[in-house]
Amino acid sequence: MTPAEVDALLPYCTTDRQRECLEACRDKSQVAAAKVIGIDRRVLDRQIQSIRKRAALQGYSPAHDMTRTVPDGYKVKGVSSYYNKDGNLTGQWVKSSADAERQAQMMAEWIDRLADDVKPLPEICAPKCADSELLAVIPMGDPHFGMYAWAEEAGEDFDLDIADRLQRAVIDRLVSLSPHAAECLLINLGDFFHADDSTNSTPASGHALDVDTRFDKIMQVAEDCMVYCIRRLLEKFETVHFWSMAGNHDPHCGSPLARILRAYFRDNPRVKIDVKPGKFNYMRFGKVLIGSTHGDMAKPQDLPLLMATDKAQDWGLSSFRYWYVGHVHHKTVKEHPGCIVETCRTLAPRDAWHAGMGYRAGRDMQLIVHHREFGETVRIRCDHSMVTI
Numbered sequence: 001m002t003p004a005e006v007d008a009l010l011p012y013c014t015t016d017r018q019r020e021c022l023e024a025c026r027d028k029s030q031v032a033a034a035k036v037i038g039i040d041r042r043v044l045d046r047q048i049q050s051i052r053k054r055a056a057l058q059g060y061s062p063a064h065d066m067t068r069t070v071p072d073g074y075k076v077k078g079v080s081s082y083y084n085k086d087g088n089l090t091g092q093w094v095k096s097s098a099d100a101e102r103q104a105q106m107m108a109e110w111i112d113r114l115a116d117d118v119k120p121l122p123e124i125c126a127p128k129c130a131d132s133e134l135l136a137v138i139p140m141g142d143p144h145f146g147m148y149a150w151a152e153e154a155g156e157d158f159d160l161d162i163a164d165r166l167q168r169a170v171i172d173r174l175v176s177l178s179p180h181a182a183e184c185l186l187i188n189l190g191d192f193f194h195a196d197d198s199t200n201s202t203p204a205s206g207h208a209l210d211v212d213t214r215f216d217k218i219m220q221v222a223e224d225c226m227v228y229c230i231r232r233l234l235e236k237f238e239t240v241h242f243w244s245m246a247g248n249h250d251p252h253c254g255s256p257l258a259r260i261l262r263a264y265f266r267d268n269p270r271v272k273i274d275v276k277p278g279k280f281n282y283m284r285f286g287k288v289l290i291g292s293t294h295g296d297m298a299k300p301q302d303l304p305l306l307m308a309t310d311k312a313q314d315w316g317l318s319s320f321r322y323w324y325v326g327h328v329h330h331k332t333v334k335e336h337p338g339c340i341v342e343t344c345r346t347l348a349p350r351d352a353w354h355a356g357m358g359y360r361a362g363r364d365m366q367l368i369v370h371h372r373e374f375g376e377t378v379r380i381r382c383d384h385s386m387v388t389i
């Protein structure tokens with residue numbers, strides 16, 4: 001990069017790390033700059049790309065005389081430039097508006113910058129045997145980390161520490177009982193976090209929530225717990241996929257959790273962390289097609305048609321199609337033409353509100369084994385009472 005380009009982009013840096021990366025590129029290629037400051041080339045590339053995107057979205061485009069920019073988080077709707085008779089720019093009017101998509105992107109970039117400083121875990125050895133015909137699917141129904149329940153009021157005690165110990169113990173049991181499938185798909189079905197931020201209320205309705213402790217501590221414990229779970233899965237399965245669906249309790253925190261986990265496991269190529277935004281996710285394994293969503297928006301009866309529309313080619317190549325859904329905290333299985341829709345239980349007990357409303361669903365987590373030619377073949381259920389915490 002030329003010194004002039006570096007100087008022009010410096011105002012769009014938001015962290016010391018970005019400034020360091022940009023300055024290192026002065027009169028150097030990005031490959032050489034990464035070696036000089038001792039970081040991975042991919043990390044430096046992401047930082048420079050983030051700076052350039054921010055500059056462009058704020059209206060910086062010297063080639064078009066666009067130099068009057070807008071604050072980050074806003075987008076340029078239009079630019080009116082005024083020139084004198086000699087063709088020189090004499091004035092500029094910039095029209096802007098709030099950019100919700102960019103604001104979400106800024107959040108993702110902020111998490112990625114934090115994740116760049118995460119020390120990745122060393123590569124974990126693959127298991128000695130793995131059946132390439134099998135896929136193990138583990139839907140995590142609404143874990144609600146950070147929820148508080150008092151037994152006198154709700155029927156059973158629950159807090160962050162209990163959630164952590166229970167989740168680890170259940171994963172241990174499911175892994176120990178599972179066949180040696182080559183692939184495993186771990187799905188956070190949403191509402192992993194009971195609250196999305198420190199306001200301790202639901203984002204859409206503002207309903208007050210019973211929360212155990214400080215928000216930062218909840219994030220830290222949840223992160224450590226999921227690192228443990230994925231490490232355990234890597235000991236049993238050759239490849240581990242992780243999806244994190246957005247819930248109605250945590251529409252913003254699911255994506256940061258996935259991005260932090262991707263940073264921890266970036267030196268483990270057997271881990272595939274999905275960080276794409278959106279309410280739906282799909283995977284085809286041979287003749288098996290799997291879809292997942294939290295369940296707070298699209299109706300269960302509409303999911304088969306959504307799958308057929310979103311993944312028309314995969315639908316045609318598959319014979320066994322399944323949806324795994326959270327949100328309702330109880331188990332239902334409905335077979336539609338060409339597709340089965342299943343809602344999954346949670347390990348968390350009911351809080352005071354759900355207890356008062358009369359909810360009394362069971363509590364478990366399941367591991368479902370799919371054969372690439374024959375669909376579901378084995379189902380292993382772990383009730384919360386089967387483990388000692």
